[in-house]
Amino acid sequence: MGFKDECGVFGAFGHKNASHLCYLGLYSLQHRGQESAGIVSFDGTDFYAVKEMGLVSKVFDGEKTEYLKGESAIGHVRYSTTGASNINNIQPLYSQTSKGRISIAHNGNLTNAFSLIEELEKIGALFQTTIDSEVILHLLSRSSHSDFSDALGETLGKIEGAFSLVMLGENFLVAARDRHGFRPLVLGKKDNSYFVSSETCALDLIGAEYIREIEPGEIIIISKEGIISFTIPSESVIQPAHCIFEHVYFSRPDSQVFGDSVHLVRKEMGRQLSIEHPAEADIVMSIPDSGNSAALGFAEQSGIPFEIGMTRNHYVGRTFIQPEQSIRDFSVKVKLNPIKHVLKGKRVVVVDDSLVRGTTAKRRVSAILEAGATEVHLRISSPPIQFPCHMGIDTPDRDQLIAANKTTAEIMRFVGANSLGFLSIDGMKRSTTAHKKSNYCSACFSGKYPLDIKNKGKYIKGHGKINLYAEKR
């Protein structure tokens, strides 16, 4: 916990309730982004958009989905950063292009965006947002190919980095995934209509059947004629590099991601963790709900009873007012409260999914001890996070990553635990059933990036940026 994923995408094609199903899909993908939400639909003649800051439930309240006419739609959710943010940057983007009107929504991060922007601006391109995917629209519009799929292949062949994207054109829907397959993207079907989603949990909600993943490097175009599939042109063979953090934290436990059940992978991580870092204790508890699956695995493997040591307040609003200095630290306590009668006099194994800054963990450990626990053995079902992600996850700066700056022993003392254990990189990967080493990107733990990220640093601060006031709903 503590990381921020930046996006979830969803697409619906050929259903009379396209925008409503898209809204439901975004509802299921809300955990992937809470800053803003947007849907663009097409009714055969016109495009319609609803895009606002805020949660899906707020952005689409009242009768706004009725505004979104038509049988095809794409949608997007994005992570929350600060109160005032840029409404121009809410996806899906939309533009008139030389290939017709196109709307696009993507999850991920392009690593060569800036050098492409620089080139495009030199030849007069106007950039009106600071979203990477605007580059895609420019490249597409300038492509000399008159055939749309040729132009699209050429475009996606030029961009590098992570992207799982959906595009809505006049009478077709595109889904595409970068050649490493960093971010998930799946295809579903219901009532003879097709759906594309970041995660399978959205297909479950709308009652759609899971068909398959969009493959790394695959482009599909869905139209009334059916689905055509082709591959992003590439000069070399590229090894998949699925983001292991989708299993560790991002994806919902009820989703199937990269061919595995997220819940079962996490439970197995808990088992591995118990083997790697056993503890003498009376009970195993999780930090709800992020540590639930791994804690259950740890308990099963270790034989120590699983208990509910903390309870979650379901009514924590987004706008918790910070009390004055003398009565602060309530923002952590208001969310989770220890159950004293469970913890009193007990040696407790506490399982959480990951450790970022360590400050929240410190407060949790402290609250558990205050509630009467005699020992706290903190177990983290992933390795220490030490490196930034350049493939679409908004990691804190390195100096804020506790594991990049302290040893495990130092972290243990910082959070106030009696012992501390992290799962190994190897143990983490082996917890997936598809655990061949080459399949996952674990750069945030290992520092080994699967692609060249040299250009990343060249991004000029302030380029193209405007601070547009927006109120959250």
Add this chain to the structure above:
Amino acid sequence: MGFKDECGVFGAFGHKNASHLCYLGLYSLQHRGQESAGIVSFDGTDFYAVKEMGLVSKVFDGEKTEYLKGESAIGHVRYSTTGASNINNIQPLYSQTSKGRISIAHNGNLTNAFSLIEELEKIGALFQTTIDSEVILHLLSRSSHSDFSDALGETLGKIEGAFSLVMLGENFLVAARDRHGFRPLVLGKKDNSYFVSSETCALDLIGAEYIREIEPGEIIIISKEGIISFTIPSESVIQPAHCIFEHVYFSRPDSQVFGDSVHLVRKEMGRQLSIEHPAEADIVMSIPDSGNSAALGFAEQSGIPFEIGMTRNHYVGRTFIQPEQSIRDFSVKVKLNPIKHVLKGKRVVVVDDSLVRGTTAKRRVSAILEAGATEVHLRISSPPIQFPCHMGIDTPDRDQLIAANKTTAEIMRFVGANSLGFLSIDGMKRSTTAHKKSNYCSACFSGKYPLDIKNKGKYIKGHGKINLYAEKR
């Protein structure tokens, strides 16, 4: 689940952050009422109030707690019924009385309210709300006792039914509980200031020490001089009758209620349930989060492994838009999604806390079977609910209570389970450590009411009612 508690109360006296701590207290008590929230404070000269429809997080957004000046405050949350409701009825109430300015907030239901109102109106009293507690202000103002505590004793001696109340006067705070002690009410302390709360979880959040319960029939008056305690005058000895439903469903698992840990009582209910209604199954799961504690107890007692069979969407807003007929039933699915990989091919014990109408249970059972479970054995950690509550819980009409109209076998077939077991009344009560039979009210299960409820039916429909438009925040 499915029942509606109507209220939570909180009071703070003698703290410079009184209203902010009151706000935090209400945050913790939000599960007891989501329709409206209000706080009244007193700064030695003036009273201040913020009262609105909506959740605590919304009602007090911005800088509204700063508006509530002073070192004493009382607050209230009330259950949500419909979109437009009566803003006049939001508690705390406030009035100028012959005993000075008084604000009052209460949890519970007076059973002789109407006969008192009738008498009072005959002698010219004006009723400007439809809240029972307005009766208390009228009686207090008309009391011939010039001493406030005498007048208060006389007043509370005249009213019958359930009440756990807080009152804020000019420089003092009152807490009182009816003679049966139906609803919980506790006293806490922090920084030499006193706090009163419906549940201990609110004391935990603000870091206050739990002192003791306000006793059934006790009145305390807190002022700068300290606390005085006295008893509501009574002609006969009255047996306590704590609402067992506070343990079954209402109170938060991390609270201590009527001397017991709610979580541990629920876990014990699960154990008892396993003994009374064992099942042959592969896994035990709960309907999260209401069934969590009991499911854990059931698993421990039965030896069947505890699993997470459903995952909860934390982002379900309050304003879920119902899709059209053709794509409905999403409101249940959007909240909880089964984990297919866990359920596939399994015989599953599903534990929930209570069964009211049966319609939600039916959908949950159906979803679990669709996700691949081969058998569903539904276990309810409380007895069948068959009778209305007259002590402050908003039960559905009897014709909507499935157990008042169907046998257990019929209910089993209705919900589509392979077997169904309810905990016995005796087993339920024995799950508390203070399980002497006379101590609890279980009228909603047994129909045996601990006081005379004959007058209840005399309430004239429409009396004093005005439909005042109010928007929820």
Add this chain to the structure above:
Amino acid sequence: MGFKDECGVFGAFGHKNASHLCYLGLYSLQHRGQESAGIVSFDGTDFYAVKEMGLVSKVFDGEKTEYLKGESAIGHVRYSTTGASNINNIQPLYSQTSKGRISIAHNGNLTNAFSLIEELEKIGALFQTTIDSEVILHLLSRSSHSDFSDALGETLGKIEGAFSLVMLGENFLVAARDRHGFRPLVLGKKDNSYFVSSETCALDLIGAEYIREIEPGEIIIISKEGIISFTIPSESVIQPAHCIFEHVYFSRPDSQVFGDSVHLVRKEMGRQLSIEHPAEADIVMSIPDSGNSAALGFAEQSGIPFEIGMTRNHYVGRTFIQPEQSIRDFSVKVKLNPIKHVLKGKRVVVVDDSLVRGTTAKRRVSAILEAGATEVHLRISSPPIQFPCHMGIDTPDRDQLIAANKTTAEIMRFVGANSLGFLSIDGMKRSTTAHKKSNYCSACFSGKYPLDIKNKGKYIKGHGKINLYAEKR
């Protein structure tokens, strides 16, 4: 200008669009109060209310008038004081009484309210608002008369001061006016339905025919049986004392008030002013729109051409943001801008209706001179205001009334005019066609109050007051 009237009332009986016509009526009476607005309707069974802070256009936006069911309704607008005010105090009030359910809205001020409140509280009455008219409900409910009209007569005979009120009961509507007839109140008819309004302009808007004034001391009760009229019982003969300030400033120029056209009275005041205080000048201009009628009269009488010297910005919102110190004084300028080409090199007579603090006049004079006028001759079409009103107008404290503290010569120097003339009391009264001296209250100019106001000062500060947070819409 600068005074604040406090209220406008409207009532509709027996029309299927009662609440919508009431809304339109309040729209026309908006100048009498901009703080809050409310309507209560009755549909034969239930009462419905919409009451909020803000302008009529905002309070009743959306479909709120549809919420107000039934064929009878009363409404009220009140003046704006500060941003946060007491939502409890928004009229119409409503209560269950011993005479049935009653809603009341009134314009005016009771001069013996406090002594009545004191008496009532001694015998146990609860006051839940700080509005004078709550006293009326208490007296009515306690009246020993079983007949409603007897009880109402008794009640209104006990109260003193100014009131033009409407009441809505179960199936009847009441209109009544105090014995002096301070505030206006008229009766109208349309489609066999009756309407009551503070001013005739509201009857014009809804297309109702003006029937007559409610007479001073008259009570009428409108029901399906028709109208009954009777008189407030009184021990002595009371001389009418119509508020002359309704003609000077409050009422709309298109209304007929106390038997006279407001516009024509104002125009005549301008003529008188020209006779009493002639000026050598090139043009006559008004401060729009308050001085328009009198300026036209002044121009006609004097033969000096009428010109438009200032233009009004129609889009000044209610929430003008004050700029920083260095760029302030815009709030006056944003509303009215001088027309330089008209004023340049001219000697100008500037006519306004009244002078309260003198600060706004000072700014206007200064702006006119800056725009190029060579001389400004300020003419006020009413006498100097020197005394507070106790009959329902919210006057500033005496120390803020410039004419109570400075001579006319001093005021002239303060505002920076080349000459200054006020209309005489006699000239003002003679400007009405019904100008027998005894007919008008001019206490704010003369200090001669038509009734005993000794008790006024006895009101205890803070009694019954609660500061309830309310956001303006």
Add this chain to the structure above:
Amino acid sequence: MGFKDECGVFGAFGHKNASHLCYLGLYSLQHRGQESAGIVSFDGTDFYAVKEMGLVSKVFDGEKTEYLKGESAIGHVRYSTTGASNINNIQPLYSQTSKGRISIAHNGNLTNAFSLIEELEKIGALFQTTIDSEVILHLLSRSSHSDFSDALGETLGKIEGAFSLVMLGENFLVAARDRHGFRPLVLGKKDNSYFVSSETCALDLIGAEYIREIEPGEIIIISKEGIISFTIPSESVIQPAHCIFEHVYFSRPDSQVFGDSVHLVRKEMGRQLSIEHPAEADIVMSIPDSGNSAALGFAEQSGIPFEIGMTRNHYVGRTFIQPEQSIRDFSVKVKLNPIKHVLKGKRVVVVDDSLVRGTTAKRRVSAILEAGATEVHLRISSPPIQFPCHMGIDTPDRDQLIAANKTTAEIMRFVGANSLGFLSIDGMKRSTTAHKKSNYCSACFSGKYPLDIKNKGKYIKGHGKINLYAEKR
């Protein structure tokens, strides 16, 4: 009245309260556009924007001008069309260009926009809004000139039609006006800072000194080094064609436009009208406030007394709820009410500024007759409007222009007047002091357009259009 102007622009450079002064400027220009408002500022490093649907008073409520940091700012107001409109289209626009970051706001309409868009799209340009001024940014970004002023001159030389525009760059402000000078644009100064505004009334409000007009075809660039001025390159000499409708209706009467006082021009139009179309009547009245100036001129010339025959309700909100069929037509009546005592038994000359559809005039005439007037002589201080405007005014379709479809006699009968007279084109132009015939565009009256508008019809419906939901504030 009835026409819609589309825009007002304002710019501030080098003032520490730049955005606040810009806000005040827009406040003064609110009559030029009520749909949306926006300001973009620059603080030396970053750009800041606030852009929303709604009135200036609402868009910038709270502390939003504080968000707009920096000493230079440009702002824009736009006319209201429908409830839901395109938030993407709110000006100022903003983009990263090859010439740096640029923000732009313009008033007017480009007549060759579509052919330019077509050309630009062919070479890959993306159009993300449907605003003409986006074309300007594209042309600027693609200009091969490396010098900004050369690039700007080249760009503005390529576009045709009407534009008065402001641009904000990194450390400079641009103001430019098309070669015909259709729309007004003036330069002002205050505290060593420069300001640009559509009308002089905005300079008056902020206390800035009027310097001069931006000349037709002039470009100025304001920076810390001072002002440079140059001319849009042109192959031929272009005759000025100032929009005469600015004098007739659009501009505020207190503004100086095209070298004339708007009020004095309108008054002279009233005099001319009296000469061209005299009437036998008792009084002259205006439709307030649009007809005020001309009515005064008519009265002076004719010797018939000027009277106030209608009064305006200052509190008409933007969201007037239409009553049901049986009680409709209130939207006209709620705004203006006739004064019966003035009109009764009188022969009345009614003066208004223009006649578009005739439906409002019909209702006004009818209301004046109902109020008791014996004759109504309608006089319009402009000629019959018969042709659409292509230079930035949103005229109704020709089939809705009453004068394009009926003779004057037919219109007279339609509106129910006893006589009707329109000012002649010649009389209208002669009412200006700068009345050389070639100086004004009167195409909406004469059909003689000063430039080629053939391309106008080529605009492809739906091109680039997206319907983006936006709530008005």
